[in-house]
Amino acid sequence: MSKQKNKPWDEKWETIKSIGGGGQGDTFLVKPKDSTNLSQTFILKKLKNQKDPERRKRMHREVAASRTLDCPGIPRLMESNSDQFDSDVPLYMIGEFIEGKTLSQVVDTAPLMGIAEAVNLVLKLLETIQYCHNLGIVHRDIKPDNIIMRRDNIADPVVIDFGISFNESDAGGTILTEPWQQLGNRFLALPELQVNSSMQRDPRADITQCCGILFFAIVGSPPVTLLDHEGRMPHQRPESQKALSKIPSDLLAKVNRIFDRAFGTQIDYRWQSIPELQQALIACISANQSIHNAEQYIAQIQNKVSTSSDYAQRQSFKILAQQLVKELYNVSRTVAGELGKGFGTIHDAEAINLKSRSIDDRVKIDWAKLRFSQSHGITNEFSPNNFFPKFTGYATGNELVLLAEVNGEQVELLRTPLNGEPDLTALGERLRRFYLEGVRKLIGA
Structure with missing residues (x-):
């Protein structure tokens, strides 16, 4: 076998040094033999296992893809003999040196x-x-x-x-x-x-x-x-x-x-x-x-709620959901009391009828998505509108995330492990500030 057939790249390219390689091939820094620009260098990639048909096909695939690409984020292909992948000729490709x-x-x-x-x-x-x-x-x-x-x-x-x-x-x-x-x-x-x-x-x-x-x-x-x-x-x-x-x-x-x-x-x-x-x-x-200042209120506007998968830890999710719904209900009542005369609370159908059901029984969960939703708000007898956010809790990975939504904007209030104990004290403070900020904006204070 001639030298050119054994090393077909030697015909046009002079090897400067080896610069490593991977599982598929060895790479070298080369320059064209007929170039007068000594600083013009390129990358030579030689197939590592030249007798492996699958690796020969892979190099041909790589070259086929590179030939159609003209993008600053992809090295330019200079030349290759990969179209001979079904022969015994050693395969190589020359590309732009990055x-x-x-x-x-x-x-x-x-x-x-x-x-x-x-x-x-x-x-x-x-x-x-x-x-x-x-x-x-x-x-x-x-x-x-x-x-x-x-x-x-x-x-x-x-x-x-x-x-x-x-x-x-x-x-x-x-x-x-x-x-x-x-x-x-x-x-x-x-x-x-x-x-x-x-x-x-x-x-x-x-x-x-x-x-x-x-x-x-x-x-x-x-x-x-x-x-x-x-x-x-x-x-x-x-x-x-x-x-x-x-x-x-x-x-x-x-x-x-x-x-x-x-x-x-x-x-x-x-x-x-x-x-x-x-x-x-x-x-x-x-x-x-x-x-916003975290000590005043928590206001996170989310891009989009992703759909959570179905998780096996349903019992842990139920216990957490019951704790969080109870906290939502209690904080809304506490804030309404703090605001004084003329203020009260409002709850959706999933959260009312306290006399016939306990708070723990009022959590309706979508088990297919491990998700629950309820609305708890604050009213004012002199205002035609109510501050009535919708709260949604859902599982993602091994965590439960609690969101509040008002006028299409979402705020993340809590992220807690499904198998852990939520920090209800911190959540209560965030909820309090969230309610106060919402009511303040609603009445234009």
Whole structure:
């Protein structure tokens, strides 16, 4: 075998040095032999196991995807001989050299990112993934090692390694991953990418992996699984709480809401589109967000209530729901009494008729969604309107979240473990301030 056939890249390219490699191939820094620009360098990727038919097909798939892509967030393909994947010729590809660290290296060597920095990183990443989806390409392997920060700029991520991507243009060909093969990565295992899944080509898997990147940038560790052995989502685990606890409470509520939806086990309950997720991320860092003094009142405006899954801990949910409804009822009466003459309380049909039922029996729970709703408000005999918020409690992961809704705006009042004891004293103070603020606005005080 001639040297060119054994090393076909040697014909045009001069190897400068090895720069590592992964499971699929070895990479080298190279320059064109006929170039007069000594600073012009590129990346040579040689297939590691040249005799493996599946790996040869994967390189061909990666090249096929790269040839259709022209985006700042993806390295440009210069040349490749991957169309000879069904021969014995050593395969290679030459691509644009992206100078910079991977996201893994950035997180390992620098302090954890702030929310604004991490969100901006993911927003840029989503732009690139949306571009791919518009062309019918699903990456399926988005992880920190496959994201390079161009010139170490966090705001300029570049996505690499399309080796296990799906391209609609190949749908009728013979180079697709077989259904019995495992897809995805150990960064975040997704059920839709498991062996024999019928959803291995679903673009929503990429969206979930991008949410995993947001989690990694903020927390510094991979999410690994959607739920651990105790039913906790990545952001609900003790090892994640240390990093998340440093985030201001008003902002943490919004970040947690994004993760609540991102890490649901059922794909239909997760983020369904990139624009929808982008809108929620932008709301997290909007300069117009309202920040209130926590000692005066708690007012969190939520982007959207995600649909919670059905959890086994129904009894714990019922006990918590009964405690919270009792607190809602008692605080509304206490505040009305504090306000004095002319003020009273109002309750919906689920919360009245105290003479025939105890407070504990008045909690109507939607067991399919582990959710309950009641309204408790304050009236004034001189005002035609009442302050009549709707309270909703629902389970997400291993936590119960209590929301209050007024005029379409939602405020998170409590987030507590399903198997723990809620801080009713703190909740009572938040409710009191919430009622006082609501009544103040209602009467124009």
